[in-house]
Amino acid sequence: MELLPLLFLSFCFLTLSGLTFAAESGPPDTRVIVMEDDDVILPCSLSTNENIEKKLFVWKKEGTVPLKEVFMYDDGTYKGQYEEFKGRVSHFPEQLKHGNASIRMKKTQLEDQGNYTCSFPEMKSTKIFRIELVVGAASEPYVRMLQEKGLLECKVSGAYPKPTLAWRDSDNKTLESVQLKDKEEQGRFYIVIQTTVTNPGCYHCVATQIEISHQIPSSETCMHDDIRSESGIIEATLVSVIFGIIGIVVAF
Numbered sequence: 001m002e003l004l005p006l007l008f009l010s011f012c013f014l015t016l017s018g019l020t021f022a023a024e025s026g027p028p029d030t031r032v033i034v035m036e037d038d039d040v041i042l043p044c045s046l047s048t049n050e051n052i053e054k055k056l057f058v059w060k061k062e063g064t065v066p067l068k069e070v071f072m073y074d075d076g077t078y079k080g081q082y083e084e085f086k087g088r089v090s091h092f093p094e095q096l097k098h099g100n101a102s103i104r105m106k107k108t109q110l111e112d113q114g115n116y117t118c119s120f121p122e123m124k125s126t127k128i129f130r131i132e133l134v135v136g137a138a139s140e141p142y143v144r145m146l147q148e149k150g151l152l153e154c155k156v157s158g159a160y161p162k163p164t165l166a167w168r169d170s171d172n173k174t175l176e177s178v179q180l181k182d183k184e185e186q187g188r189f190y191i192v193i194q195t196t197v198t199n200p201g202c203y204h205c206v207a208t209q210i211e212i213s214h215q216i217p218s219s220e221t222c223m224h225d226d227i228r229s230e231s232g233i234i235e236a237t238l239v240s241v242i243f244g245i246i247g248i249v250v251a252f
């Protein structure tokens with residue numbers, strides 16, 4: 001008689017916990033950042049360290065209906081995965097006895113970005129782990145001096161997430177610049193900025209992707225004394241010509 005409420009309660013608890021853990025909400029347990037074309041490990045380990053060599057675990061990618069199976073392992077064997085992950089995603093067999101169901105993804109692409117879940121469906125007391133994978137793409141800013149003296153351009157193509165560009169002088173002071181291009185195409189960003197410098201010296205452009213803590217400086221572009229010396233030469237010539245004329249006039 002007293003068993004029924006207990007059963008009902010535990011049923012409620014299981015349902016509730018299942019719902020809670022399966023919900024695609026709340027912050028992920030772990031965030032992993034990787035650059036495009038690099039390999040990455042998505043971590044998932046049981047805190048109990050219990051042997052899972054004979055157990056079932058499933059990796060899925062959220063946001064797809066039905067959820068895409070990234071990797072599935074059961075009772076000592078690999079059980080399959082969705083086409084786009086074939087041959088690219090594998091587990092660590094020697095780690096299973098320590099309760100470690102982490103997987104390695106090779107040559108990560110921008111499309112791989114997303115939230116992944118790692119679950120042990122037959123172990124009811126185990127939560128579902130959520131791992132957020134952020135994939136970045138970066139390229140060194142390309143800089144050039146335009147025809148007009150002192151006009152410097154900095155360009156980044158195909159970066160993700162969106163970078164901010166800044167021209168800096170040799171003291172790392174940020175210079176004012178104008179944004180000429182700010183385009184997104186197929187999830188990648190194309191940005192061009194220009195600045196005008198008047199003082200000779202060396203300048204570089206820095207591309208910063210704050211979300212992935214990534215920063216790349218360009219090579220340096222150096223402005224020599226050209227502007228000054230050239231106008232200096234013109235002034236000097238002009239002065240000597242004027243004085244020459246004055247001299248000739250006075251002499252006569």
Ligand SMILES: *[C@@H]1O[C@H](CO)[C@@H](O)[C@H](O)[C@H]1NC(C)=O
Pocket residue numbers: 041043045092095100101102
């Ligand atoms: C699980 O295995 C991977 C691959 O060997 C390793 O990088 C990771 O540190 C392991 N996790 C734990 C908690 O030991």
Ligand SMILES: *[C@@H]1O[C@H](CO)[C@@H](O)[C@H](O)[C@H]1NC(C)=O
Pocket residue numbers: 024025026027028113114115132133134
């Ligand atoms: C992962 O899920 C969180 C919400 O839990 C969401 O804010 C975030 O944008 C997702 N990450 C990716 C890369 O889709």
Ligand SMILES: *[C@@H]1O[C@H](CO)[C@@H](O)[C@H](O)[C@H]1NC(C)=O
Pocket residue numbers: 170171172
């Ligand atoms: C300029 O700043 C960058 C980071 O923003 C730093 O790595 C670099 O060492 C700095 N250079 C100088 C000359 O201070």
